[in-house]
Amino acid sequence: MDLCGFTMSFTTAGIHGLYAVMACFMWFVSLAFSLEYMHHYKHKAQYYAFMLATFGATAGVFLSADLLTTFVFFEIMSFTSYVLVIHDESKGAMRAGETYLAVAVIGGMVMLMGLFLLYDLTGTLKIAELADACAPYAGSGRLYAAAVCMLVGFGAKAGMFPLHIWLPKAHPVAPAPASALLSGILTKAGIYGALIICCRMLAGDEHWAAAILAIGAVTMFLGAFLAVFSSNLKKTLACSSVSQIGFITVGIGIACLTNNLSEMASKGTVLHMVNHSLIKLLLFSCAGVVYMNLHKLALSDVRGWGRNKPLLGLYFAIGALTISGVPGTSGYISKTLLHESIVEVIEEMEHAGEAVWMLKGLEWIFLISGGLTFAYMSRLFFCLFIRKNRAEEVQKGYNNKMHPYMNVLSASVIALPAAAMLCIGAVYWQHHYYTWTNLKGSLTSLAIGGLLCLLLKGKDLKELKFDLEDQVYRPVLLKGLVPLLAGIASILTGLGDNFVRMLQGGLLRQIQPHEERFSPMDWLRGRRFAQRWQEIRMDVLDSANSLSFGLLMAVLGLCVFLIYLVRN
Amino acid sequence: MSPVQNVPAFSILILMLCGILCLVLPRTASRRLADCAIALVAAGNIALLLYFLRGADAYIYSMGEIGAPFGNELRAGMLEAAVASLFSIITLLSLMGGRAHLRSDIGRQKVNLYYISTLFLLCSMLALVYTNDLFTAYVFVEINTITACGIVMSKEDGYTLAASMRYFIMSLVGSGLFLISICILYAVTGHLLMSNIQEGVAQLYAQGQYRAPLQVAIALMGVGLSLKSALWPFSSWLPDAHSSASASSSAMLSGLVLKSFIFLMVKIFYRVIGVGIMRSHAVLDLLLVFGILGMVMGSVNALFERDIKRLLAYSSIGQIGYIFCGIGLGTSAGVAAAMVQVAVHACTKAMLFCAAGGLMDASGGSKKFRDIEGAGRRDPYAGVAFIVGTLSMVGIPFFGGFITKLSLVQAAVTVGGWRNLLSILAIITSTILTAIYYINVLAIVFRAPETAPTKASEKLREEWKKQVRLDTEYEFAIILFIILNLTIGLQSDRLMQIITTGLSMFG
Amino acid sequence: MTNAVTLLTISDGLSIQFASDGLGRIFLCLDTVMWILAAIYASKYKEHMKKPKQFFVFFGLTYLMLAALSMAANYLTMYLCFEFMTLLSMPMVLNDGTMESIAAARKYLMYSIFGATLGLLGFFFSAYYGTSAVFVSGGVLDAAKTAGKEGTLLVTAFISIVGFGAKAGLFPLHAWLPTAHPVAPAPASAVLSGVITKAGVLCILRIVYQVYGAAFLSGTWVQTALIVLALITVFMGSMMAYGEDLLKKRLAYSTVSQVSYVLFGVFTMNPAAVLGALLHVVYHSIIKDCLFFGAGAVIFTNHKEYVSQLRGMGKKMPVTYGCFTICSLGLIGIPPFAGFLSKWYLATGSLSEGLPVLSWLGPAVLLLSALLTAGYLLPISIQGFFPGEGEKEAEGKEAPGRMLFSMLVLAAATVLLGIFAQPLSDVMQQIAGGLF
Structure with missing residues (x-):
């Protein structure tokens, strides 16, 4: 059927x-x-x-x-x-x-x-x-x-x-x-x-x-x-x-x-x-x-x-x-x-x-x-x-045949x-x-x-005393194999998320305040240098907004144009 | 000769005249005059567009009946009419949308000057669209530069002044390079009318003479106009200038001024150098590569911004990159895609800047993210405008952004080779990044302040609680902007059609 | 697909078209049934929600988009519906309004839109290299145009899928699901777990079989890579579910794993495997919906979210737990419940396809995952019904009638579809055969 x-x-x-x-x-x-x-x-x-x-x-x-x-x-x-x-x-x-x-x-x-x-x-x-x-x-x-x-x-x-x-x-x-x-x-x-x-x-x-x-x-x-x-x-x-x-x-x-x-x-x-x-x-x-x-x-x-x-x-x-x-x-x-x-x-x-x-x-x-x-x-x-x-x-109790x-x-x-x-x-x-x-x-x-x-x-x-299950199977499986597999799985699961986090740096920091502010740069450089790094960053950013920088970029672009076109 | 064919010349003249009149008129009158003039010009150009849609051909209009090569010429076709009408409409809507800010930023005494600048700005843009003479183009390029700086500078704020000075200097460098290139072309061909120059250039190419000077001329012209239309790496002036200006100025600058120079560049490619030579010219590679870099760099920079107007300005750099990418592909499909992006971006960016102005109003005048939190709820018009703008920028179908990306990718695919691959990669990257920062903005702008901790100061929170008084004119402008965007999105195949037909009669 | 109806023409070669074929009809039926049951369930659950009106609005709109997606006849329409569906289902996620749900909704949106953008890539290439915009079983690639460009097309196929x-x-873009x-x-x-994930499956089915074609993709590195990704997901999802204490998150990881069973079958490109995949689509929807309804019932009536809090709950909520247990057994793949037959076909299909290593590794991973499924689902039922003497038992009462109704219908379906599997299996076999 x-x-x-x-x-x-x-x-x-x-x-x-x-x-x-x-x-x-x-x-x-x-x-x-x-x-x-x-x-x-x-x-x-x-x-x-x-x-x-x-x-x-x-x-x-x-x-x-x-x-x-x-x-x-x-x-x-x-x-x-x-x-x-x-x-x-x-x-x-x-x-x-x-x-x-x-x-x-x-x-x-x-x-x-x-x-x-x-x-x-x-x-x-x-x-x-x-x-x-x-x-x-x-x-x-x-x-x-x-x-x-x-x-x-x-x-x-x-x-x-x-x-x-x-x-x-x-x-x-x-x-x-x-x-x-x-x-x-x-x-x-x-x-x-x-x-x-x-x-x-x-x-x-x-x-x-x-x-x-x-x-x-x-x-x-x-x-x-x-x-x-x-x-x-x-x-x-x-x-x-x-x-x-x-x-x-x-x-x-x-x-x-x-x-x-x-x-x-x-x-x-x-x-x-x-x-x-x-x-x-x-x-x-x-x-x-x-x-x-x-x-x-x-x-x-x-x-x-x-x-x-x-x-x-x-x-x-x-x-x-x-x-x-x-x-x-x-x-x-x-x-x-x-x-x-x-x-x-x-x-x-x-x-x-x-x-x-x-x-x-x-x-x-x-x-x-x-x-x-x-x-x-x-x-x-x-x-x-x-x-x-x-x-x-x-034994007496047992011998007693009171109930069937x-x-x-x-x-x-x-x-x-x-x-x-x-x-x-x-x-x-x-x-x-x-x-x-x-x-x-x-x-x-x-x-x-x-x-x-x-x-x-x-x-x-x-x-x-020796119990095959308790002494061999359970430890191997539950303390050995399962944690190993679980570790592999959590690494795999986290791959996508961690990649995204790395890419976005601190972008989402202000909208997810409950998340840790993890800045790999800070961690790598240590607290002392982190501040110096911030200062350098601010300097670079400021200068990037200046006129001289703009003109410099423009001139470089012009050179590229001229060189490329004249050569062709 | 149909009466509507007079529209180009008369638009330019009317605008100039009204500009001069505004000098002497009192404030309200000048405002009304400016609005009417622009509306009239817009109507006229729309009529011209309809005239072309009914099947007319492009025509040349000699100024003052003096023939070539000594007289001045305008040339009108479907594409020019479409672009001109769009420019006029958007100018009008930007003025309406940013009117409230004019009062607060510029001060009552100087508002006329603002209207004068605006009218001359629109006049120069229309002239750039319609002109067929290279030197006239230069003249109006200069007028454009001055008036554009004028509308930025009119907001007397230290930061704005510094930004506008930078803008002015870099713009003048650009115009200077453009002038040198015109000089070279004049020296080599002996003409100033575009069609005549084209014949001369074609001859010279055929004979193989003056190759180097011509190349230099093209290079300088490219760089000059790129400086003015914010191609990366020539765009460093843009973020400051556009973000510090008043709302309507930013809208006009981002949406229109940049585009007018791009249009001029395309016109020169088609009519001065000639399509045949341009097809395989090396300058297109450069434009493509820089366009791609602009796409990516613009978006990357926008990601890290915490100031809404700077974010929109960087976004503009990115979107201009799309246009140059399309031009750089070298096919008519590419140029068509670029033109679509011109139209769509003009509408969208202008709307976004006006909406940004509204958000700032609802947040006590500050532009920072931490201060405009939740502003979308306080000023719903701006909020909806931002949503529509975001959907368009991200490329959701039925909004304008979709058709631009689609046509650009299709153009890229047909070109093949490294250009194809690079363009598509850049488009994808840039779209993803655009989506990220725009959606970020939406999230901030729509956050309900009760549920989320906020970094805004106490003072600001007090400001928020005040009832936001919205301008009726502003509301009206935003609604019209939204309708305009939706129309362009839904009617995108019509738009493509107009552009392609226009391009075919362009050269 | 024949008789495609054009709704709107955007431009030359680009149009919004709808048509109905067997595959689409199956998905549409599944969507509809699940939506009705979920609506009945939600009509009671809404007392627990913060913004019920918002919920129902987007609930209905998402269904609309899903129905449109099932009926989409070309790539562009499918992409459009996919995007809109993402946008419309997002408000359901952030219904609670807590910081957590907003962050989760943002994550969902980002991953989905990113994925859809990647998916759009395939559209450009299929439009250029394809003979027809409408989906055709066996693929639409023009042999003449694609000659020499296979490498590029394979890359784009991989990226879109x-x-x-x-x-x-599918790993690596699965991270939004458990959040x-x-x-x-x-x-x-x-419905997110049970039905919307299947929308992704439908899109993949269409791309693999009706745009690129099984003949083009099978035997290539793309197939191997995709099967590997599917198997990784199967293992990873079950393993993460095994260690998770939050009940709904456990079920979410379980979904990650189970939907990849379906994808495994789809990527194996063998009629038997695809049959197994289609059957699993139906089975998993039914089972997962019932499991989530059960979890929701526990939260609704007794406000307990963690598995460790649920000792002895089975005695207080016998009907809920009964349905939960039946569906768990189905998910593990115990005959005679629904879920066994799909695994059978998946495994035999994979073995008969004969890919090196993967043909037996696939079934082995599936069975390992089934084992882990038993490990994370059975303890819930066992601790619920048999808490053991002397253990602290949870307080609770049975779920309200409307919620029980939905659960009972689904549990009954699990049993009936398991025992009388032939009719559904025949229908699916026809559809699976029609894809090649």
Whole structure:
């Protein structure tokens, strides 16, 4: 249909339809949970309005069949979700919202540049035609330029390093159902775009795949690392999202490397995307339940609250196990698929005699990150449900089961994702997924994680001081780049005016008395000489009005006339 | 021979006669006589112009029926008639506009003398316009000089006397150079009637004889007349003389006297030297370059002035530069542009000087900017006149200034080469600078005194509060001036037509 | 242009002629609609003005001149209307009567007249070297006469375009804009920013495409220089707006930047880019007028001029701020609001034209400027609606009905033109194609 000046196209094929359905599902669960969560909250109308708007935009992103439509809805989605992020209007929320919006807008603009370049290069933006359209330009600088720009935009939304800075700040401050959606599905919108870039535009390109794999590796590890050190419930979950996005990115990278031929990579990526969406929905809803009752999120405060809440514990456990990739869960399936796709590629390359040390390193990072995942998830679980709170009275208060901590509706809808994951796990309970080679990978991860747990048991870890955003991005941009550009701009602006001022000297002085009497001559000569200069000027002017001067000029003119005419 | 053909001779004679009569008549009578005489002459010349517009040809009028080469001749054509009528009308309007100042500046006893000078001045200007004899031209040039100095000197103020002495001396130098050049021409050709001299000069050029003397003659004539018509660098006398004179004198001097000498110069180029030789003569380059310098220097000097009449005087130098630039281009289009500027500038500058007089009246008699602040509100006629004058000087279409600039640029473009480039650059620069200082004046003159801090003294502010009594005659004159300017602006294509046709029958 | 009507013949070859073509009609429609809305707005705002009668007189006269300018059929008429329009719009600027506004009006006058004089230069040369006085798409230059004189003609073209660009705020003659727009009363600022700058754009369009012709100018140093100037202005305007606290001055700098988007498209001389430019003319007028109306509403009802004073104002003036936000989003270029499509065409046109470096630098600068636009417009809306807990909130009340009406119409137009952009885009495409 023709809207916004060009033809928008939609499709429900493949991943488009899948994720549209996911969106519907997740919004359903979130909104249902919101009924209870938001019951005593402020600005409900605004919340619901923007939730629905974001839903529409997100569905639009996934259902779009050409990149321009994607862009339209992507931008709408960024802005409507911003309102959800700053819903609290607390200082932290506004700051996080600032970061979120800045990253989203910058990312959006850079992505638009990428779209311009791509359109100029290939003449089409339809996703179905992209692979063929880009093939002739493989390896060309222009294609890379377009791809990089687009990746910045999509990657920022997904939360890939180095644009992940907004995630750990924005997700915690948003209301929990919104966080679930932000983590679960909005990031996937970014991944969706990354998929298009890697698997349609640049499929098979080794350099690009290497770059993606590197980004994925760093993101994986970094996210997990941050999560281990975080002491806020939702922040841990947010960092965990970053990490999982890293995993997905690795999967995309492998798919790109093998030119979409690796079935395991493709399947693993999609499955992990679905899993992660469901997991985060579940976990954030649980966190929401905690907040709803306690209005606190720091781990030291919520410690021990879940001790006598078995249903919640069950939900949380399902989520934690799935995300850690414990055998039997759907998470295990997706992680194994990803792991095995890496291994497969390593084997292929060894056969071909190429250097595989980088990929082997990647594999180890994969496993370690998986271990870290297990470590922090189990830490959370233990903290909430097993340990007792440091303060006795608080614990007593928690044990008191006076009011129901979540009503029936919430309990049932939160069950849905849990059930979905169990179903997926069951569906995939097939023999070939549980061979020893496959299990080996998972168990290695778990072992690492367990080790770490034991090491860190009981220790209260402090938050990391280094914040990429505050220490690098903000100073460089706001204290370095912006003042520099502003300085250049003010010089340029002033050029016209200063030129005019120079020309007119003091002409306008008497009619603009509020302006400074700036006489460059005075300044150059100093006050003492200025007066002397004035005197000289008056003398010259006086003599210029005298008769002798006039006669002198006349005679000079006469000479000029005579000489010129007589010579000609 | 149609009776209207007698107009040139009779205008001159009537004016002379009335001038002499004014000597003996009492004050009011002489004033009325002067006004009537000038009005009559104006009417006569307009009738002559209409006669030419109906398709008559230029004609030669011998004085006293004595034939050439011994008698004296007048020659009248469309251009001369147009210029003469314009001069007369403007003289009349200037007198009317500056009448109030005559009373205060000159004093009741000597007002007759002023009228005598004015009548003789107009007489000499008309003579310069119509004459066909070189020596007569010289005689009237001298009369012009003396009467012009007379009207400046009549305001007995130390400053005015000094200025008028300077004017007189420089003017006499100019006349002297002019006389030398006439002598050379007479010596070389043996004639004094312009048409005869032209034949002689053409012959000499063809034979290649007496080249150097002829060149010197042309040079001296050029310099002499340039001195009198204020071409830069010969214009240093102008600011003082025109600014210190009384309002009507300044108007006549700036508007008319300078132009009469320019007209004479053009006439000599066309009729004494001859168009053929003039076309490619080197003196035109000089006139062009000095004209351009005048355009720029006049405007630059005006920028720094803080005295309204001096500003107008420097502005005149700039505008005279335009005229010489047009003449210097060497084509008939250029001369036509120059003539248009003559007409337009005469009207505009005269109006501006009269208005300046009005502003001074409304500000307790001072000319300085700080004192005339807001005067445009106290004397609205002067204010409107200044607005019209500014719009014309800046070159806004529908006012006269536009057509002069346009025709000058068009003439420049057709000439091409360095002349083209230099002229256009100078026109642009000068127009921008003109706009700046005129708009500055408007801003000062229209400033509402309550809202702005002012540097005028307390005494002056008291003066301002006094009710300004405006002269009805002054108001009437200003209105007529404005109408005249607007007419010339709106009818500019008619004006161009008259000038071009006039030029074609000029040589 | 066909069927030019001659009003007055000054002399041979010089006449005042009017004719209507697609381009002129678009500008005329835009002028009229904006003027009507501004008049409705001003009918309420006049209570805040010192000399309402003077304002309305010159308001109407300026519209007259603008209409005449849109219909001008030859260079001389266009120049005349341009000059008169400057003279007639100046009193609107100094309506306040303060020293500041008088100085600003003088600055406006000087820059505009200087620019117009430079613009007049082109007239002399086009009259001499041109085959027809009336504008003709593709240029009127006589090939035989211009042979060998291209250098001169290019110089004059450059000078005239820069001259007319003074009205459109093109660097280096833009300095009057940030001074004059803030001191004028809000309806005057709105039409100055939104419509009168477009008059400069129209003159440039005519000169580039209908006097000299795109074929003559494209690929020359003139094109490169003009695009560079436009890009400098785009960047500079946004950057200065980013750091400005006075709300109306911020919007004025924003105008400087946005009108150069249009000029960028015009100078790129590619049908798609010109399409983008024409669309942006309409979009920017609508959006900027609404933004200025909003700023004026804030000043009128709550007497607050600085952005830093407006925390929480959005809650007190929801409709005003709502319109403001919608238009801000449009200006940044967020689909589906008006403003995205024009940027799209500008960028794709520039890229497809393929000028070295500039073809991609142009879109990059445009997007940088869009980023800065977000940086200087979004905080206003955000701080207005979400002041944050514990922050001091501004006192205020909602603007009166008539002012809201104008704003709502424009905000609705922003949304509708953004979503249903096809009809306007088709019309503009036809006109853009007709210029080559």
